[in-house]
Amino acid sequence: xxxxxxxxxxxxxxxxxxxxxxxxxxxxxxxxxxxxxxxxxxxxxxxxxxxxxxxxxxxxxxxxxxxxxxxxxxxxxxxxxxxxxxxxxxxxxxxxxxxxxxxxxxxxxxxxxxxxxxxxxxxxxxxxxxxxxxxxxxxxxxxxxxxxxxxxxxxxxxxxxxxxxxxxxxxxxxxxxxxxxxxxxxxxxxxxxxxxxxxxxxxxxxxxxx
Ligand SMILES: Nc1ncnc2c1ncn2[C@@H]1O[C@H](COP(=O)(O)OP(=O)(O)OP(=O)(O)O)[C@@H](O)[C@H]1O
Ligand SMILES: O=P(O)(O)OC[C@H]1O[C@H](OP(=O)(O)OP(=O)(O)O)[C@H](O)[C@@H]1O
Numbered sequence: 313x314x315x316x317x318x319x320x321x322x323x324x325x326x327x328x329x330x331x332x333x334x335x336x337x338x339x340x341x342x343x344x345x346x347x348x349x350x351x352x353x354x355x356x357x358x359x360x361x362x363x364x365x366x367x368x369x370x371x372x373x374x375x376x377x378x379x380x381x382x383x384x385x386x387x388x389x390x391x392x393x394x395x396x397x398x399x400x401x402x403x404x405x406x407x408x409x410x411x412x413x414x415x416x417x418x419x420x421x422x423x424x425x426x427x428x429x430x431x432x433x434x435x436x437x438x439x440x441x442x443x444x445x446x447x448x449x450x451x452x453x454x455x456x457x458x459x460x461x462x463x464x465x466x467x468x469x470x471x472x473x474x475x476x477x478x479x480x481x482x483x484x485x486x487x488x489x490x491x492x493x494x495x496x497x498x499x500x501x502x503x504x505x506x507x508x509x510x511x512x513x514x515x516x517x518x519x520x521x522x
Contacts, residue, residue, distance in 0.1 A: 315353070315360040316501075316508050319369040319378040321387070325493050326363070328403035329382045335519045359512070367391050370496070379501035379509060385491045386470060390431045396497045398513055402520060404493035408434055410486040411477055412459045412466035418485045425465040428458030435468040438488050456480045 320329050330343050333354065342352040343361060352361045362378055366387040372378040374393045381395075384404050388397065408431065412418055418425070426447045429435045439446045451458055451467075456476055458464040468488060477483060495516060502509055 315358045316380065316505060316512065317360045317362055317378040318512075319362045319364050319372045319381040319383075321366045321369050321381075321383050321493075322363045323366075325382060325384065325404045328401075328493070332401065332403075332516065332519060335522075336515045357512075358508075370395070373496055373498050376498050376500055379498050379505065380512065381496045382493055383496060385489075385494055386431065386434070388494060388496070389437075389489070390433050392433075394499060396499060396502060397494050398497050399495040399516060399520065401493040401495055401516075404491070406470050406472040406491050408438075408468060408488035408491060409471045409484045410438070410466055410468055410488060411456075411471065411482050411484045412464075414481050414483045418466055426463070427466055427468055428455050428464035429468040430455055431468060434488065438468060456482055 320326065330340050333343070334340050338354045338359070339356045340354065342354070346352055350363050354361060362372065364372060366383055369381040369383045370387060370391050370393045373381045373395050382401065386408060410418070424445060424447055426449060427435050428449045428451045430451060430453065432448050432450050435448050449458065449464055455467045455469045458467055459482065460480060466485060470491065471477060471484060474484070495513070497509060
């Protein structure tokens, strides 16, 4: 049987996830010296680590080719899917916020608003919950440009330190939802390899409580 596979979101969540694995006592030598390798071993724990883009972590878990995953709540809210969300890992903290040019009253006037975002589903749900019709424009990155260039009235985007907004003359109008990294598990794996997966979850929960 193959080792339990954990899909790890590349980029901002990588360092803190490795720190957590080290706290569990795992040998993370391969993770530290990965070079361009995408599949790495934690030999002493019989775990295999797969490095993937955020949305792909969910895809690999849903298809059952990875058993567990570490992914931001932002990705879970945007892409959804069938899996168990078993723990809030407490790192990767940031938030979704509605933001726009400083000093403007977003809710003034009756004209339909245009919102630019990398997260159309989160944005749709946010405005639907307010009973407000908006036009959503999908942007792939540096979403802050959209209101500055006059493409949108506001953005829904991730805010962490707030520096990107501040340095571009923008401000938060309203918080949408808090975000942090989550541990997710394939529903079938949790049944078929229950003991092994629960051992990892228990280790993680113990480390988080320390
Ligand atoms: N300032 C931030 N901006 C974006 N994501 C953040 C931030 N702080 C924490 N995160 C978390 O880190 C996760 C990974 O973000 P990262 O920017 O590394 O990859 P990404 O969102 O796929 O972006 P890119 O397409 O630029 O690689 C996000 O899904 C989110 O949960
Ligand atoms: O509040 P801050 O600490 O400034 O962080 C928020 C910024 O970081 C993210 O962008 P990222 O760097 O991932 O680039 P992107 O816009 O190309 O996605 C996010 O989309 C914001 O632009």
